[in-house]
Amino acid sequence: xxQRVDLAAVMDRLAIDTxxxxxxxxxxxxxxxxYRGLFTPDGRADYSSAGGIEGAAHQVAEWLAGTLQLFPMxxxxxxxxxxxxxxxxxxxxxxxQVQADYTNPMRTRPDGGAPDFExxxxxxxxxxxxxxxxxxxxxxxxxxxxxxxIERPDSEDRRERPPAPRRQPDGS
Numbered sequence: 020x021x022q023r024v025d026l027a028a029v030m031d032r033l034a035i036d037t038x039x040x041x042x043x044x045x046x047x048x049x050x051x052x053x054y055r056g057l058f059t060p061d062g063r064a065d066y067s068s069a070g071g072i073e074g075a076a077h078q079v080a081e082w083l084a085g086t087l088q089l090f091p092m093x094x095x096x097x098x099x100x101x102x103x104x105x106x107x108x109x110x111x112x113x114x115x116q117v118q119a120d121y122t123n124p125m126r127t128r129p130d131g132g133a134p135d136f137e138x139x140x141x142x143x144x145x146x147x148x149x150x151x152x153x154x155x156x157x158x159x160x161x162x163x164x165x166x167x168x169i170e171r172p173d174s175e176d177r178r179e180r181p182p183a184p185r186r187q188p189d190g191s
Contacts, residue, residue: 031153046095061075063156065159067160091126092125094123114146136165145158
């Protein structure tokens with residue numbers, strides 16, 4: 020490869036990385052207009068493995084907007100990104116597949132405490148170079164785990180209690 024081709028590949032990787040980060044921030048910020056803008060006009064999203072829906076990006080954005088109202092605090096962390104360029108009409112480099120792991124702590128109350136709902140898994144993004152830049156044609160969420168906090172009524176229940184004293188053989 021020439022330096023020019025290598026530089027183009029690096030620029031594409033950076034642009035796709037930005038697209039994936041923008042995806043996480045749009046969901047976390049509840050910016051559903053920005054979310055829709057990350058997809059091609061026929062873009063789709065599949066959240067069915069996480070108990071959600073599969074459909075056109077605009078439909079999924081509406082579903083997310085309603086569902087995520089339950090969580091005023093949310094923060095996607097998308098890591099371990101693996102990107103592979105693919106062909107489009109015989110040209111390599113105009114499509115790509117991205118697999119990326121995520122963890123997503125969320126809170127049902129806006130009091131700033133620890134998350135009371137967390138989940139994690141892997142996204143698979145299919146992306147396409149368009150006239151306006153890279154856009155998502157499809158994203159599939161594969162939830163691998165989830166955890167919810169068990170709330171205790173008050174701090175009394177969290178104190179450790181000393182073991183009961185043992186009785187001596189003579190009854191004392």
